[in-house]
Amino acid sequence: DQQVKQNSPSLSVQEGRISILNCDYTNSMFDYFLWYKKYPAEGPTFLISISSIKDKNEDGRFTVFLNKSAKHLSLHIVPSQPGDSAVYFCAASPGGTSYGKLTFGQGTILTVHP
């Protein structure tokens, strides 16, 4: 039972354009949502997060949107840069003492072309 899904295995974008990565979840107990970026042979690197009480969080070129009623979140990267090419993982966590018990999606490979 996959509680966090990233339905696009890959995304290809031109440099300077917007990249939109999507994520759907099923568990209403999730309180926090995080996006990670991963390069081969490295650990996931934290990008941005959002709590369930918000619907938008912005940090530089990265913005995360949360639609609780649709159980959907998205990561917008604008403008996209070639260095953004990596695997992007969406993750969700309950709150309280179970915080940190992240459920990850299967990842989306983003390729930004010069």
Next chain:
Amino acid sequence: DTAVSQTPKYLVTQMGNDKSIKCEQNLGHDTMYWYKQDSKKFLKIMFSYNNKELIINETVPNRFSPKSPDKAHLNLHINSLELGDSAVYFCASSRGVGSPLHFGNGTRLTVT
């Protein structure tokens, strides 16, 4: 300065052996975690410790035993290794609820 460091990076061993993976964080975080990346590339939590106390313990075989000598270290000991234990193991730490988890670069364990 590496924030979350794991050793070794690669570990190749035979079935039946006992091995340990070490993890240290210099971020001053109270909570540390072990995650396993399976063959389908999913990252799944195994354990979580807060100030040396076990908080999260997923359905992991009891051949896996985490040990936290202090809040900056969380080691993973695996007894009687099996072929199915082959995976990449990631250590992580966080400051607390709502704070992001910071991951190490992983230990690729291969059991032959």
